Amino acid sequence: MTHSLHRRGNLENLKDDYVVLVTPAVGINHKDSKEKLRKIIDKIFELGPNNIGSYETGTVFSGATIEQIKEQLSETPRVRCCFDDKEKVKKLIKFIKDNDFGLSVTISGLIDDVKSMAKEENLSPHSINLSLGIYGKTDELPSEEVLEFVTMCGHGMISRYLVEKLIDDVKKGRKTPQKAAEIMAKPCVCGIFNVKRAKQLLEKYAK
Numbered sequence: 001m002t003h004s005l006h007r008r009g010n011l012e013n014l015k016d017d018y019v020v021l022v023t024p025a026v027g028i029n030h031k032d033s034k035e036k037l038r039k040i041i042d043k044i045f046e047l048g049p050n051n052i053g054s055y056e057t058g059t060v061f062s063g064a065t066i067e068q069i070k071e072q073l074s075e076t077p078r079v080r081c082c083f084d085d086k087e088k089v090k091k092l093i094k095f096i097k098d099n100d101f102g103l104s105v106t107i108s109g110l111i112d113d114v115k116s117m118a119k120e121e122n123l124s125p126h127s128i129n130l131s132l133g134i135y136g137k138t139d140e141l142p143s144e145e146v147l148e149f150v151t152m153c154g155h156g157m158i159s160r161y162l163v164e165k166l167i168d169d170v171k172k173g174r175k176t177p178q179k180a181a182e183i184m185a186k187p188c189v190c191g192i193f194n195v196k197r198a199k200q201l202l203e204k205y206a207k
Contacts, residue, residue, distance in 0.1 A: 018107060050084045090121070
């Protein structure tokens with residue numbers, strides 16, 4: 001899930017930011033995977049995700065319910081979500097492993113944290129992808145502060161101008177950091193935008 005690798009930030013503000021993707025292998029076991037994924041969605045909901053969504057429904061921050069996400073899984077279904085708590089991710093990994101669903105699980109986060117979680121469950125990662133950063137005309141990029149928000153949507157659906165306006169709105173007291181973070185989350189249809197982290201960053205930059 002390489003689109004979740006490029007989140008900008010530092011060790012401190014990325015430590016509670018985990019993206020999880022669960023997917024079958026298309027053409028191999030996707031036809032009988034919907035019920036497995038629905039059980040996994042139920043577990044995610046029980047644990048309390050920071051965000052969850054799908055292309056078919058949008059996210060919980062754009063108005064979709066967990067039931068809608070479950071019922072409208074595509075013919076090649078997958079689950080994408082975000083957590084801000086390492087312990088919740090560990091419980092989800094254990095649940096998927098114990099039930100032997102036979103599905104692919106990808107976790108994005110600080111590599112040392114992800115590797116330690118896998119080790120605790122006696123799992124060996126199949127592969128590891130690392131972001132090498134941004135190359136090219138980097139002088140045309142928005143500020144590092146704005147990049148910390150927009151890169152939480154790996155498909156680039158969150159406009160830098162929306163982020164800049166919402167930071168300004170928070171500074172001027174027009175919106176609370178929580179409300180501004182929820183507005184930012186809406187365009188990220190697959191549900192990997194970390195609203196809690198966005199709120200914390202807004203509180204920091206609005207001072």
